[in-house]
Amino acid sequence: MLAHPDALNDDDPVSRLRGFIAHGDYRPGSRLPPERELTDELGVTRSILRKALDALEREGAIWRHVGKGTFVSATEAGLTQPRGSLAELGRQLTPVKMMRARLTIEPAICREAAINASNAALTQMNLAMERAHAVSNWQDYETQDDNFHRAIAEATDNPLLVAQFDQLNQVRRAVALGNVVRRSARPGPDHPSFGEHEVIATAISQRDPHGSYEAMRNHLRSVSARLFGEG
Missing domain, CATH: 1.10.10.10 (Winged helix-like DNA-binding domain superfamily/Winged helix DNA-binding domain)
Structure with a gap:
């Protein structure tokens, strides 16, 4: 006490x-x-x-x-960074600039995942997709969406790329929070990201670096257009 x-x-x-x-x-x-x-x-x-x-x-x-x-x-x-730098970035970046950063980094991570993904990493991606379909609210969906994208980073088998993804994702959360308006209680069965995630996972499982890169790029452009009106 x-x-x-x-x-x-x-x-x-x-x-x-x-x-x-x-x-x-x-x-x-x-x-x-x-x-x-x-x-x-x-x-x-x-x-x-x-x-x-x-x-x-x-x-x-x-x-x-x-x-x-x-x-x-x-x-x-346990990652090394200047104190407060990511928090400050989250306050400075616009949603459009945040998405352009994702478009620069995440397709390249996805390409590496197609080269290096283990069966365990593919299982984690599939598990996140399955759980995303079963959610009852947007918060749980976003958790599984995070899990899917992080599983791709982990599939690179490169700790530096995983750390880079984590930092990017932290800033993404800060920028998106308050800028995203949901018009339903949960994602519908025809939510575009479901199909886009499947295309990404398929390309990675087929060991297709170029296809994986383009699938992630198309997905992020689609997300940007839906959430912020930018493609």
Whole structure:
């Protein structure tokens, strides 16, 4: 127990928060639960929680966006980067510039995946696609969409490309959050990304680097057109 509910006299609340993130499978770009849930999980008052959040933000382990939430940074996952750089990028980039960055990087990652993907990596892609079809809301769909794209990065068998994807995805989350308006409770069975993901996965499984590159590029152009009116 803490001696005083409003005093942060040692690192215990910070350590608890850091442990919660580490053991909760929060990836770079993941949004942490609301403060009211964190206070229950950590057994601290809201004032102590906020001091712990402040401490981790100063370390670069998390970053916060007013009105949008608290997010895990790539630094928390052990990646090296200037403190606050990705958070700052997320505040500066427009959705169109973010998508152009994805169009530059992710097709090349997809091409590498077609060359290096293991059977286990292909299984992870297929699992993410199956789960995406079964979701009941957009938040769960976006989780599986993230899992699909990260499985492609992992299929490259290149830790540097995986780290690059994680950083790009963290910025993507920050830019897209609040800029995307959903007009239904969940994706419909004819949601375009379902078919586009299948084309990507097929090209990778067929060990087709050029086809994989083009499939990802076409998918991202389609997403950009649907969400932001840019292709």
